[in-house]
Amino acid sequence: MVTPESAHAPLVRERLVVVGNGMASLRFLERLTEGSPGRYDVTVVGAEPVAAYNRVLLSSLLGGEVDEAACAFRGLDWYESHGIRLITGAPATQVDRENALVVVGETHVLPFDKLVLAVGSLPIRLPKPGMDLPGVITFRDLADVAAIRKAAVQHAKAIVIGGGLLGLEAAVGLARLGVDTTLLHVMDRLMERQLDHVAAGLVRRAMEARGVKVLLKADTDRIEGDGRVERLVLSDGTVLPADLVVMSVGVRPNLALAQGAGVETARGIKVDDRMTTSDPRIFALGECAEHRGMVYGLVEPAYEHAETLARHLSGQEAGYRGTALSTSLKVSGLPVFSAGVVDTPDTAEAIVMSDPGAGLYRKLLVEEGRLIGAVFVGDIGEQGWCKSLIRTGEPVCDHIDDLMFGRPAEPRPLAA
Template sequence: MKQRLVVIGNGMASLRFLERLTERAPGLYDVTVVGAEPQAAYNRVLLSSLLGGEVDEAACAFRGLDWYETHGIRLITGAPVTEIDRENGLVMVGETHVLPFDKLVLAIGSLPIRLPKPGMDLPGVLTFRDLADVAAIRKAAVEHAKAIVIGGGLLGLEAAVGLARLGVDTTLLHVMDRLMERQLDHAAAGLVKRAMEARGVRVLLKADTAAIEGEGRVERLVLSDGTVLPADLVVMSVGVRPNVALAQNAGIETARGIKVDDRMQSSDARIYALGECAEHRGQVYGLVEPAYEQAEALSRHLVGEEAAYTGTALSTSLKVSGLPVFSAGQIEAPEGAETVLMSDPGLGLYRKLVVADDRLLGAVFVGDIAEQGWCKELIRTGASMAEHRDDLMFGRPAAPAPQPLAA
């Protein structure tokens, strides 16, 4: 008899795990996947492009239903899991459906945070996390609408750019003194702000939301300094929290996320977690790359290979209004380190290296990010960069064109 493997969640982390598991050991497990959304796994990275009309929903899809069928995977969509019965090895789907399991993988992602301020429950206050959110935002973003996006992190910028592409009057509010403060220093964040404004997004920094007001739906947003901004639509993008309620109710150990070891195993030896819901060595990740690395490690472990996930060196790579941006490692120099800078605001170019003892600790690039892969590898390995400073700062020289042979 095959062991029964149930995967709760059908997002990007879940699909990557299933792909790697079926590649390594096709047919090893009797696999059932349960997803709360009505669609099979799709590319969340493209949500801002979908919002802005650059791609359609079909372009966001990963695998058709035939892929699951071909690999012997039962896929249940539009069905939230309501309970995990660890004692009897059962998963309750909805009110009536029961799935037995021998091994269970939790890939249930995270939940968007709403500010604890008045008016957050008014119609017209939306989040930006999934296809349903995109549909709701597009429906509200009618002609002449005034939209406000709260949050100057990665998702907030993407939401604002998407709305601006629709021709909506868009204002981005951020409570900090610069955009993407966790990934960018002031100079790089200033270039990103200029790029946003060039696309028609009004950016207000140090803007603390006090309340959202309206009679029956959103009409205005009030800042803590008393400024009143008219609004027909407010998109909340102030962060996420790991989705841990299901695990907590089942008595699985949690902190910020579901606590896992290097094999992605929870406090119950039969139950694993990966992606945004998992907490590994005290760290919760909200990016795709760590989720994929976790999926790789877990798939190897479940087919009997030696595997350990030891953590991910975080990096960010994106385009803001067509402006390439890359950040990795430490963005400010610690004591004893040095900073190497190259800046040309007129061309929208900026490069910053944080270096200590000829080792690269961090990098911030804006405008030209061609060396991002090299930087990530140097930060990850700690290899010496003594002979590569110029190449990292100015780019590797192009190979000379081949010369024709003499007759």
Template sequence: MAEPLVIVGKGMAATRLVDELSQRALGRYAIAVIGAEPRLAYNRVLLSPLLAGEIGEPEIELKPAAWWQARGVSMLYGRPVTGIDRAAKSVTLADGLTLPYGKLVLATGSKPLMPPVPGFDLPGVATFRDVADVALFRTIAVTGARVVVIGGGLLGLEAAYGLARIGARVTVLHLADRLMERQLDREGAGLLAAEITARGIDIRLNCTAARFVGTERVETVELTDGSAIPADLVVVAIGVRPRVDLAVAAGLDVNRGVDVDDGLASSDPSIFAIGECAEHRGLVYGLVEPAYEQARVLATRLAGGTARYTGSLLATNLKVSGVSVFSAGSVEPSEGDEVLLLRDLAMGIYRKFVLRDGQLAGCVLVGDTTGALFYLGLIRSQQEISPIRADLPFGEAYCVRKAA
């Protein structure tokens, strides 16, 4: 008889886990996937092009209903889990349904942070996290609408781009002195800012919102320097926090995320966590690829194999507001490191490579991300690159020819 496996969360991590598990142990588990959103799992990375009207809702769906059915998965959506009974090994849903589990996987993701400033609960102040947010933005951000985006990280810039594409007048406010400060160095961030500004988006750095002002809905964003910006819509994208309420209530070990070991198991050996809600060796990853790596390891273990998750190399490879950006490894040099640069500012291209002990330690590519996966492979393998050092900035084709 198949062992009951319950997955709480219906996002990209959960979908990848089912995919990986079905390839290794189809039929071993009776799988139930539970999600709060009333729809099939979808790709959150594509919310910005969805908002911009570049793609439609069917194109963001991860897997069709028939795919889940073919794998014998029970899908329960629009019905959030409200509690975990570890003694009885069961979960309770909001509608009162109780499901037993032999093994339980938490893939609950994260929730957006809101700034601790007055007025954050006014209508018209929103976050950018799901399809419902896209629908809301489209009703407000008609042509000429004034939109303020709080946050110049990846999500904030993606929201700004989508809103600008549908005709809104967008201002981005960012606390730091450069955009995407976690992924980009100062020069790369400066080039990105210039490219985004050229697309009609106003960027203000070193800015902090003091309060959101309005009567029936938000009308103005007041800054700590005393200035004010009119706003028909405010989009807050200042970060996320792991969704750990269920884990905390169940008495699991939780730090910032659900504490897991190299097998992705929590402090309860029957309960696992992957994706944005999991904390491994003190780190919580907010990107898709680490969640996929965790799903592969957990699927292998659930199928009876041996695998260990030892952490992920952080890498970003996508279009940010229409500008190609790649970042991986150490983007700022340490003492003794060597830096190779290739610049073509007229073409909007910037390529930086940090070399350490004869190996590629990190790189930043803005405007032209050709060879990104090749560079990522070099960083991960830690291979000696001295023979191809001079050709490194020009891409894989030059380096392979030189090595040959």
């Protein structure tokens, strides 16, 4: 029975603590406040001194194309207006599952009913001599950009190790600053997970046109210097002068909090289709999460994690089934897209259109009448259609010409 006293009793909200304030964390908060405004008492903990920002723009920030304000997402007023307590510049150091507490820095102990781990990844440093010398810098956050720009003085020689997306972006950003930049990659082509040899060759040419020297099959043996970086030595004995070395050889999920708390991990923090860990009160999303054996290091899967978890915690039906990986970006101003299989399997047919002079390349991989992969360089107009066809498995034979050359424009009606 509802009494006058109970009718006016304050609603006790569940305490939700979110550790991590990156892009995935913010997307989760946005969707949660849309789906269940006021349902939770939310506290967000971020290790960086600023609120969530757009990491995709870090290379543009490095190269001076945008300023730090352009990288910002939500101002502090947004968090306040949605009743979210935001703690910045204070990393979480411990999760006490027995007492349901998160220890933050030296000043905060946060009780929780539900906990979301959105702690991202840590940059990998090669296990080679000299990697701890001053002047060896990773490229993951605003502090890294500031450190690189400080080191990238006039007439400096910079070496970027790593031919994946972040390595390419760092190299282009340095070249825009007028720095003598060399990109090293241990594999025989750039972005080997996303591009075949032809597409990678076009990207390399675009990089070199921007002033970046590219060395492939370049295995770093060690970095040397008296008190700071002075040179990099390759395994074949080649010596490259260097005032700055930017390390971009990949990332690994940040597992320290989860492992310290006894939450089940493998390559990442293991989650089910609702982003729930081995503890039903604790969830994980983004680059730190492992779902069905997959750890994703891309924005699109992280956003899908965030939206799935927001629906689940809003009491809606939700289930994440995995993300069909694709890449869509601009490298040195050159549009690039890939999805599905990149190198041609023996069981598939490759349909190719190539115009190197114009910087155009398209490859469709078809197996048993269905599209299993696509690589586009220069014109990526049909990327959304390709992604849909790969995901659905719809027969593709009737669409090959339109996928290769673009769908014809709708005829315009004649003027009356």
